[in-house]
Amino acid sequence: xxxxxxxARLALDALLxxxxxxxxxxxxxxxxxxxxxxxxxxxxxxxxxxxxxxxQALADRRRGVVSGNSxxxxxxxxxAEDCAASARAAQPDPAWExxxxxxxxxxxxxxxxxxxxxxxxxxxxxxxxxxxxxxxVVEQVGSEHVSTRGVYLNSHGVRYETLSGRYGLxxxxxxxxxxHSSSFNFTGVITDRLDRPFLEMGDLRQSLxxxxxxxxxxxxxxxxxxxxxxTPACLGGMLGQLLSNYAADAVLLDGTSxxxxxxxKQVADKRLTLSASPRDPRVVCGERFTPEGFPSLxxxxxxxxxxxxxxxxxxxxxxxxxxxxxxxxxxLVMKPGDTPLSELIASTPRGLLVSRYSGGxxxxxxEFSGVAKNSFLIEDGKVGPAVSETMISGNLAGMLDRVAxxxxxxxxxxxxxxxxxxxxxxxxxGK
Amino acid sequence: xEQEGRDLxxxxxxxxxxxxxxxAHSELRAQRSLARRVTLLGGNLVANARTDQxxxxxxxxxxxxxxxxxxxxxxxxxxxKALEAATDNARFLETRVRxxxxxxxxxxxxxxxxxxxxxxxxxxxxxxFVKAVDDYIRxxxxxxxxxxxxxxxxxxxxxxxxxxxxxxxxxAPRSYVYVFLNSQTKDxxxxxxxxxxxxxxxxxxxxxxxxxxxxxxxxxxGHLMKKREAVFAEAGLKTCILSGELSGILAHEAVGHTxxxxxxxxxxxxxxxxxxxxxxxxxSMTDFAHTAFGQPAPLPVYVDDEGVLAEDAELIRNGVLTxxxxxxxxxxHFSMKPRGNARAYAFSDEPLIRMxxxxxxxxxxxxxEMIASTEDGYYLMHTNNxxxxxxxxxxxxxxxxxxxxxxxxxxxxHDTTISxxxxxxxxxxxxxxxxxxxxxxxxxGKKQMMPVGTGGPELRCQVMIGGK
Numbered sequence: 001x002x003x004x005x006x007x008a009r010l011a012l013d014a015l016l017x018x019x020x021x022x023x024x025x026x027x028x029x030x031x032x033x034x035x036x037x038x039x040x041x042x043x044x045x046x047x048x049x050x051x052x053x054x055x056q057a058l059a060d061r062r063r064g065v066v067s068g069n070s071x072x073x074x075x076x077x078x079x080a081e082d083c084a085a086s087a088r089a090a091q092p093d094p095a096w097e098x099x100x101x102x103x104x105x106x107x108x109x110x111x112x113x114x115x116x117x118x119x120x121x122x123x124x125x126x127x128x129x130x131x132x133x134x135x136x137v138v139e140q141v142g143s144e145h146v147s148t149r150g151v152y153l154n155s156h157g158v159r160y161e162t163l164s165g166r167y168g169l170x171x172x173x174x175x176x177x178x179x180h181s182s183s184f185n186f187t188g189v190i191t192d193r194l195d196r197p198f199l200e201m202g203d204l205r206q207s208l209x210x211x212x213x214x215x216x217x218x219x220x221x222x223x224x225x226x227x228x229x230x231t232p233a234c235l236g237g238m239l240g241q242l243l244s245n246y247a248a249d250a251v252l253l254d255g256t257s258x259x260x261x262x263x264x265k266q267v268a269d270k271r272l273t274l275s276a277s278p279r280d281p282r283v284v285c286g287e288r289f290t291p292e293g294f295p296s297l298x299x300x301x302x303x304x305x306x307x308x309x310x311x312x313x314x315x316x317x318x319x320x321x322x323x324x325x326x327x328x329x330x331x332l333v334m335k336p337g338d339t340p341l342s343e344l345i346a347s348t349p350r351g352l353l354v355s356r357y358s359g360g361x362x363x364x365x366x367e368f369s370g371v372a373k374n375s376f377l378i379e380d381g382k383v384g385p386a387v388s389e390t391m392i393s394g395n396l397a398g399m400l401d402r403v404a405x406x407x408x409x410x411x412x413x414x415x416x417x418x419x420x421x422x423x424x425x426x427x428x429x430g431k
Numbered sequence: 432x433e434q435e436g437r438d439l440x441x442x443x444x445x446x447x448x449x450x451x452x453x454x455a456h457s458e459l460r461a462q463r464s465l466a467r468r469v470t471l472l473g474g475n476l477v478a479n480a481r482t483d484q485x486x487x488x489x490x491x492x493x494x495x496x497x498x499x500x501x502x503x504x505x506x507x508x509x510x511x512k513a514l515e516a517a518t519d520n521a522r523f524l525e526t527r528v529r530x531x532x533x534x535x536x537x538x539x540x541x542x543x544x545x546x547x548x549x550x551x552x553x554x555x556x557x558x559x560f561v562k563a564v565d566d567y568i569r570x571x572x573x574x575x576x577x578x579x580x581x582x583x584x585x586x587x588x589x590x591x592x593x594x595x596x597x598x599x600x601x602x603a604p605r606s607y608v609y610v611f612l613n614s615q616t617k618d619x620x621x622x623x624x625x626x627x628x629x630x631x632x633x634x635x636x637x638x639x640x641x642x643x644x645x646x647x648x649x650x651x652x653g654h655l656m657k658k659r660e661a662v663f664a665e666a667g668l669k670t671c672i673l674s675g676e677l678s679g680i681l682a683h684e685a686v687g688h689t690x691x692x693x694x695x696x697x698x699x700x701x702x703x704x705x706x707x708x709x710x711x712x713x714x715s716m717t718d719f720a721h722t723a724f725g726q727p728a729p730l731p732v733y734v735d736d737e738g739v740l741a742e743d744a745e746l747i748r749n750g751v752l753t754x755x756x757x758x759x760x761x762x763x764h765f766s767m768k769p770r771g772n773a774r775a776y777a778f779s780d781e782p783l784i785r786m787x788x789x790x791x792x793x794x795x796x797x798x799x800e801m802i803a804s805t806e807d808g809y810y811l812m813h814t815n816n817x818x819x820x821x822x823x824x825x826x827x828x829x830x831x832x833x834x835x836x837x838x839x840x841x842x843x844x845h846d847t848t849i850s851x852x853x854x855x856x857x858x859x860x861x862x863x864x865x866x867x868x869x870x871x872x873x874x875x876g877k878k879q880m881m882p883v884g885t886g887g888p889e890l891r892c893q894v895m896i897g898g899k
Contacts, residue, residue: 035524043497045496064479065479065480067481089555090476090558091558137698139694140878174821183822183824184820250477254473254576256613362846363622367846370828373820389850389895
């Protein structure tokens with residue numbers, strides 16, 4: 001019996017012994033190996049061994065949650081006791097639920113680390129940046145391998161055993177020429193194989209090239225309504241805000257979502273299909289089961305512009321009378337369009353190509369206003385100079401109604417697959 | 432002090448000084464981090480969670496590279512193994528990159544006495560407190576579209592042993608209650624206000640009586656009602672009075688990060704500006720270690736995770752950029768004394784250059800004078816978000832603000848964003864209030880999370896504000 005299974009069993013038995021009527025226990029062991037590069041040179045190698053133990057107790061429909069990282073018998077029993085006590089102190093709520101079916105044994109990605117190859121691929125990336133992008137200063141790189149072995153058990157007999165491993169790379173950089181510099185930017189990838197250079201993965205090459213062209217900037221004149229083309233990296237962040245504002249637990253529970261009555265209705269341009277797809281082959285080591293123990297399945301949030309499914313937990317679904325989301329991940333996949341990116345740009349009379357958005361968290365209204373970072377002006381169908389101190393504002397839901405085009409090209413970074421999205425009607429403010 | 436269900440970290444490392452390899456700078460740390468959270472959203476208990484994380488870590492420096500290792504066990508054997516693994520990792524890098532940077536300059540050695548212990552209340556204490564506040568809001572303000580009350584507490588307890596610096600056993604608890612109130616404009620547009628209350632210390636020491644929060648709730652509700660009638664700010668470069676909350680986040684995000692030595696080495700705007708005028712002569716700024724203006728700083732740091740005894744780091748004096756925040760290695764590079772800015776979040780994290788309690792110093796004016804002398808502008812009170820660039824370009828979300836017309840506060844404004852370039856904007860500061868306001872509920876994100884304090888007085892300046 002693995003140590004994870006032994007620990008999960010001990011915890012589950014203890015939860016029931018301390019008074020839980022339903023319970024779940026998840027035990028994981030992880031190992032991380034990571035190289036850190038600062039100022040362009042290797043500075044640190046890390047080995048991190050960790051455990052995690054996540055317990056959930058339901059007692060008379062009251063729920064408590066405890067998590068920790070000790071697998072010692074005394075600590076596990078104490079965690080179970082705390083969890084049951086927390087549940088007893090809570091108010092009852094019949095909406096809490098644990099899965100009654102599901103289970104499986106899964107191996108994903110690359111569980112074994114090849115540290116030498118990771119070092120060589122990382123060094124190769126630094127050398128390539130030095131050689132091919134002389135204006136780039138690499139501020140920080142983290143290149144890592146993480147392997148995880150875990151067991152989930154619940155009192156209804158649901159059991160998952162998982163083993164997974166993945167490589168990851170995060171890159172923080174900026175372009176420099178004398179005392180002039182671009183804004184910093186960051187990018188990264190997750191992968192389960194090191195069979196090609198990091199520079200050819202995700203959007204690394206394009207982001208570095210862009211940063212070299214963002215050292216000297218111009219601030220556009222005045223305020224105008226124009227088209228913004230969001231890069232896949234930026235689009236991911238905007239979609240995250242949008243879905244949190246309109247489709248997630250909190251806003252449906254408190255009734256502030258403006259989409260609360262829009263299920264089955266058109267909320268976006270007909271060309272737009274967006275799914276949460278942790279089982280998509282382009283997603284590395286995606287979610288296998290939800291925190292409630294249900295098996296994770298891909299689903300469309302929006303299909304052909306129609307809202308098909310909210311991103312709800314079982315609890316929020318029971319509470320609101322809506323359907324539970326088939327997974328709880330944010331592994332976003334957007335169906336690509338049929339227009340090349342070059343045509344999207346060529347058809348833009350005036351606007352911005354936005355790679356990073358730095359803005360305040362939008363509230364339930366969806367109004368947003370923030371700075372377009374690492375972005376270029378588009379004039380008369382051509383990408384022009386990089387911009388500085390330029391704000392964009394609009395409404396998150398309104399954006400989906402004013403889609404001007406979706407690119408044929410996509411970027412896969414191991415967490416999802418997104419195209420470039422062109423949106424009209426964004427207010428762009430310069431000086 | 433009362434202690435519920437909490438034991439101090441066992442001393443598993445102080446006897447291991449002899450295990451440090453000769454010729455290498457080594458750190459050994461045992462750590463326990465606790466987090467408690469209760470959230471009532473519209474009366475529904477959506478979070479009721481306790482988290483305990485513990486473990487040991489070791490970091491070993493050899494000739495310009497570090498090896499690091501950690502394990503989720505709290506015993507001497509795990510500590511020794513972490514030390515061995517960290518040494519192996521340092522050797523792996525040393526043999527491949529041959530850094531040739533030599534040993535780190537010496538620092539003061541000593542032992543810092545353990546601080547007073549804190550209590551760890553059972554979950555029921557948080558639940559009861561949150562429920563009382565929620566009941567008050569529900570009964571008094573039934574017209575709200577939604578309400579959320581959150582109680583949080585977190586703490587870091589660390590025992591540190593270094594080969595050539597300070598040894599220490601430190602405890603850093605903090606506790607907060609957040610209140611979010613939601614309503615709608617007459618056009619049905621959602622509006623929200625929120626406020627965190629709290630600071631350093633355990634939850635039951637900070638929060639003895641829910642009724643003590645009710646005046647804060649009433650004040651917040653008043654702002655919400657005004658925000659229901661809010662107007663959009665007029666976009667453009669405007670005269671704005673930033674509250675202490677905003678000037679604190681400006682100090683942290685737009686100046687503080689650019690003067691962290693690792694980001695200076697990465698090409699931040701601060702590098703070429705050392706010794707130059709970067710702000711109005713009214714502006715001074717310090718990263719305080721544990722005491723500011725004769726009072727305890729909100730989140731005191733006494734010894735950092737490299738074993739450096741913490742002291743204040745002056746950043747700007749009367750408008751001139753005077754220093755960076757460094758760790759031992761970058762201190763050597765810039766010939767600056769390390770002052771205790773190397774901090775690690777989890778037991779499995781290595782120390783990074785981090786801020787502690789970063790604040791703009793108070794000035795000679797009163798807020799009333801500042802408003803009365805402003806013909807046309809905005810008073811920006813609360814922020815919900817802040818980001819800045821290594822160029823000093825910043826953006827802050829403004830979640831509560833008012834117009835100023837002819838020297839008086841006017842209508843509330845809708846959520847908006849302000850932006851600018853720090854070293855340009857700070858030169859436009861022409862009034863600084865005499866009141867320092869601290870915030871400490873947030874986390875700074877820079878590879879790792881980190882609790883930090885930010886503070887400042889009201890500043891009057893010219894800043895770009897977003898509108899409709």
